[in-house]
Amino acid sequence: MKKIEEAILPVKPLTRESLTMWILLLVLSLLTIYALAAIDYTSVDMGKAMADTLNNFKTIFFHPAAHRLSLWDAFYEVLITMGLAFLTTLFGGVIAMLLGLLAAQNLAPKQVTNIIKGFVAFIRAVPSILWVLIFAVAAGLGSVAAVIGLTFHSVSYLTKAYSESFEELDRSVIEALMASGANWWQIIFQAVIPSSVSSLLSWTFMRFEINFANAVAMGAAAGAAGIGFDLFMDSGFYFDLREIGLVTYFIIAFAIVLETISTNLKSKILIKKA
Amino acid sequence: MKLELGVNREFSEPLLELKHVTKYYHGAAPALEDINFSVAEGEFISVIGPSGAGKSTLLRCINRMIEATSGEISFDGVLISKLKKRDLRKLRTRIGMIFQHYNLVDKLSVIENVLHGRLGYKSTLAGVMGRYSPEEKLQAMRIIDLLGLHDQVYKRCDQLSGGQKQRVGIARALIQDPKLILCDEPIASLDPNSAKIIMDHLRDVSAQMGITVIVNLHQVSVALKYSDRIIGVNQGKIVFDGSPSALTAEKIAEIYGSESNDLMVELGERYAI
Ligand SMILES: Nc1ncnc2c1ncn2[C@@H]1O[C@H](COP(=O)(O)OP(=O)(O)O)[C@@H](O)[C@H]1O
Ligand SMILES: [Mg+2]
Numbered sequence: 001m002k003k004i005e006e007a008i009l010p011v012k013p014l015t016r017e018s019l020t021m022w023i024l025l026l027v028l029s030l031l032t033i034y035a036l037a038a039i040d041y042t043s044v045d046m047g048k049a050m051a052d053t054l055n056n057f058k059t060i061f062f063h064p065a066a067h068r069l070s071l072w073d074a075f076y077e078v079l080i081t082m083g084l085a086f087l088t089t090l091f092g093g094v095i096a097m098l099l100g101l102l103a104a105q106n107l108a109p110k111q112v113t114n115i116i117k118g119f120v121a122f123i124r125a126v127p128s129i130l131w132v133l134i135f136a137v138a139a140g141l142g143s144v145a146a147v148i149g150l151t152f153h154s155v156s157y158l159t160k161a162y163s164e165s166f167e168e169l170d171r172s173v174i175e176a177l178m179a180s181g182a183n184w185w186q187i188i189f190q191a192v193i194p195s196s197v198s199s200l201l202s203w204t205f206m207r208f209e210i211n212f213a214n215a216v217a218m219g220a221a222a223g224a225a226g227i228g229f230d231l232f233m234d235s236g237f238y239f240d241l242r243e244i245g246l247v248t249y250f251i252i253a254f255a256i257v258l259e260t261i262s263t264n265l266k267s268k269i270l271i272k273k274a
Numbered sequence: 275m276k277l278e279l280g281v282n283r284e285f286s287e288p289l290l291e292l293k294h295v296t297k298y299y300h301g302a303a304p305a306l307e308d309i310n311f312s313v314a315e316g317e318f319i320s321v322i323g324p325s326g327a328g329k330s331t332l333l334r335c336i337n338r339m340i341e342a343t344s345g346e347i348s349f350d351g352v353l354i355s356k357l358k359k360r361d362l363r364k365l366r367t368r369i370g371m372i373f374q375h376y377n378l379v380d381k382l383s384v385i386e387n388v389l390h391g392r393l394g395y396k397s398t399l400a401g402v403m404g405r406y407s408p409e410e411k412l413q414a415m416r417i418i419d420l421l422g423l424h425d426q427v428y429k430r431c432d433q434l435s436g437g438q439k440q441r442v443g444i445a446r447a448l449i450q451d452p453k454l455i456l457c458d459e460p461i462a463s464l465d466p467n468s469a470k471i472i473m474d475h476l477r478d479v480s481a482q483m484g485i486t487v488i489v490n491l492h493q494v495s496v497a498l499k500y501s502d503r504i505i506g507v508n509q510g511k512i513v514f515d516g517s518p519s520a521l522t523a524e525k526i527a528e529i530y531g532s533e534s535n536d537l538m539v540e541l542g543e544r545y546a547i
Binding site: 169170172173175176177178179180181182183185186187188189190191194195 | 337339363364365366367369370371373375377378379380381382386390391393394395396398401402403404446447450
């Protein structure tokens, strides 16, 4: 009896989605094999190329050194990148605060929250880097486009996070305060924000961490100065492998610190929700 | 005592008066239909009826948390239904409200929650900044003491028991310096002991401070014990309005319809006492 049931009910039923997935993987594997077979290697000695690459990695990671940049310069450039992250988080946070209030279901009419939530979901769906490139059309590639683009994406991320934090306060509490004669702004500042302040700060810091990583990439990809730009120059213009190593270590050190704090904050938020 | 109140009612101007109040939500059946009654200052009134009868709707029409579809409501000589937003806010400061689920800001302390009752008296800016005068803080302390919460003043409200939370709710209403307090099932989530403490406080509020109290209740026995007057509601209509002694078994059957069988037991208790 049991056996029959097992036969009829496989553990993972083959649905349409999983079938599509398998076919896709198969096709991709076949293409990869074909590509590897068809590539023209004639002028490249595979063994030597591999060895050189590993050698480069060794230089980068085991012999970091400063040539063009002093240690202090590198530190200063990291600070500039931090500044870019800070500025975009600040701008994004202020705008998202307002939009978040209008997107919270306990504070605004449903039509308004739907419009804003839809709008920011659309912005979020496009990666930050793309927004920077889009704004670069108008502002030119550089720090202005980077600030606007990163701010834009931060707004959408933080609006969602903030509005969900605001929604932690039950609508009935807001109605109780309304019934005593308090008005909307008083309720926002005396009840809604105090209830969500720890979540707000955590989300803001998490976005700062994301913006730091983005700001590094912006320095390299959009010429927005900071440590990312040095990385770009060392690799693309000076071919200074040892300095690339130094810069990379700097970025990793800062990123690890931010990431650690951010992970702690995130687990705190999750505990609170559970 | 009750007789005196009855006499007073005839001479003094009513504090609250409802005339032909009707409320339709979306459906064809009204949640309230042609509600008429007036309330004298200092009365303690219980509103009873099965769930869905319209008790909450009735209470919320009084402070216009819900807009009545038609009819007139006047409070303290002012026609509520015509008030503009700003005047409505001012009027609401004189009407306290307490709720079944307390509706406090859980992450704030007892005193902060109590002081919220003063926001309606402030300008937007002073309220936003949370600027409370020393007198207001002193008064908050006095009321907290009065309700036996002196050891909880700086505790966060999510650390309180249900009964304590409801006392914070009463304190928040009292600091408004209200003429009327509306209570929507204030003891429905409480154990019998805490419920008694809350009802006793409400009676004191009415008897000693002269504040008018209207309480939605589920328990007939509690209504009988505490009220000067009982209003029975069924399907949006008032089917009984009178003193507790006039509430007969037939009347209870009429108010509660098919639910009434269980209630007869409670009524039996009254006659036992
Ligand atoms: N917001 C609302 N929208 C639509 N119908 C409602 C709403 N609130 C209450 N009602 C309906 O109005 C009637 C009275 O409800 P309510 O006043 O909550 O009764 P009670 O407090 O006596 O239980 C019920 O039939 C209920 O379903
Ligand atoms: Mg109700």
